[in-house]
Amino acid sequence: SAAEKGGWSSFMLKEITEEPEAVADTLRERIHDGDVLVPELAALGEEALRDVDRIIVVAAGTASYAGQVGTYAIETWARVPVDVQLAHEFRYRDPVVGPNTLVVSISQSGETMDTLMAVKHARELGARTISICNTQGATIPRESDAALYTHAGPEVAVASTKAFVAQITALYLLGLHLARVKGTLSLGERREMLDELLAVPEKIRFAIGEHERVAELAHWMGSASAVLFLGRHVGYPIALEGALKLKELAYIHAEGFAAGELKHGPIALIEPGLPVFVLVPSPRHSEEMHRKVISNIQEIRARGARVIAIAEQADAAVLPFADEVIALPLAGKFFEPLIAVVPLQLFALELATAKGLDVDQPRNLAKSVTVE
Numbered sequence: 001s002a003a004e005k006g007g008w009s010s011f012m013l014k015e016i017t018e019e020p021e022a023v024a025d026t027l028r029e030r031i032h033d034g035d036v037l038v039p040e041l042a043a044l045g046e047e048a049l050r051d052v053d054r055i056i057v058v059a060a061g062t063a064s065y066a067g068q069v070g071t072y073a074i075e076t077w078a079r080v081p082v083d084v085q086l087a088h089e090f091r092y093r094d095p096v097v098g099p100n101t102l103v104v105s106i107s108q109s110g111e112t113m114d115t116l117m118a119v120k121h122a123r124e125l126g127a128r129t130i131s132i133c134n135t136q137g138a139t140i141p142r143e144s145d146a147a148l149y150t151h152a153g154p155e156v157a158v159a160s161t162k163a164f165v166a167q168i169t170a171l172y173l174l175g176l177h178l179a180r181v182k183g184t185l186s187l188g189e190r191r192e193m194l195d196e197l198l199a200v201p202e203k204i205r206f207a208i209g210e211h212e213r214v215a216e217l218a219h220w221m222g223s224a225s226a227v228l229f230l231g232r233h234v235g236y237p238i239a240l241e242g243a244l245k246l247k248e249l250a251y252i253h254a255e256g257f258a259a260g261e262l263k264h265g266p267i268a269l270i271e272p273g274l275p276v277f278v279l280v281p282s283p284r285h286s287e288e289m290h291r292k293v294i295s296n297i298q299e300i301r302a303r304g305a306r307v308i309a310i311a312e313q314a315d316a317a318v319l320p321f322a323d324e325v326i327a328l329p330l331a332g333k334f335f336e337p338l339i340a341v342v343p344l345q346l347f348a349l350e351l352a353t354a355k356g357l358d359v360d361q362p363r364n365l366a367k368s369v370t371v372e
């Protein structure tokens, strides 16, 4: 009802505006004296965590993309290899799992059957299991050795938005906690990352402030029959997520690609007028990646694509090459996705709205998929 939406036009829009709190509330009580300390992880025992030599994330859909974002930071900080496996594929591939493997499931609802079965399988194989979940007391956290709850609040819209940013936040807390226990990051380095995390809510607010501009873009793209998304590094899973949102809500063919993959095939799809969103990494993090993404933009623009760049405010280099730029505040390299995903969520919402579709209840989808 309108009352439940608190005056918002949709639950989805309401939930996007709640993203700053979703991140801030997930951080709360997990930072003590300027250092990370996640009590739920501490309960597993320091030694068990120190011995972790492999992490496998199991999840589906948007939760799996949160997992993919998390891999980059966790590997860098804790020096542990991290793989993401789709929960429904995990059981059927005879996974290599040992007692020092940590299987981290991610699920907003905590009831996704595919993910639950993956967790049960991991336990049978002797792994330790942690559930990142947004729903207190749900089945998956109950079936896991530990639960690291996200505090995004109830998510009603079928399309996951605020849970996604909360899931990445929880993975970063896990990565920093592991880095402390394993001694792979100094206190100073951990503090720097925590400061970045604490600054995210304000930057998400800025991104939400770009809503009007994003809505204008959605208007001229209302008739597009396909949209592509390109990203590199942590921007790659965000490209996948941007495409998923558009499929789910606006029923448009949308694909996300790793920008480097373009020349290995997808560039054949580029034709005049095709809208392509490009997540541009800040040159301050990597000159080289930035240069490569700009050259991708030139390649697709030369073939007539309409490029919408999502870039850092101060990145003037991108301006001459893009048709449109959505400028966002600078964030540390692992933190960009938490901010860059917001315009993509808003874009899918606006495009679906422009097409007269129900953004909270897209066709054929259920909020939580409790069958295999």
Ligand code: AGP
Pocket (backbone or CB within 6 Å): 060, 061, 062, 063, 106, 107, 108, 109, 110, 111, 112, 115, 158, 159, 160, 161, 248, 365, 367, 368, 369
């Ligand atoms: C996201 O917009 C989706 N509707 C879907 O991909 C979802 O993220 C997936 O089904 C996993 O759900 P869960 O987080 O509740 O396990």
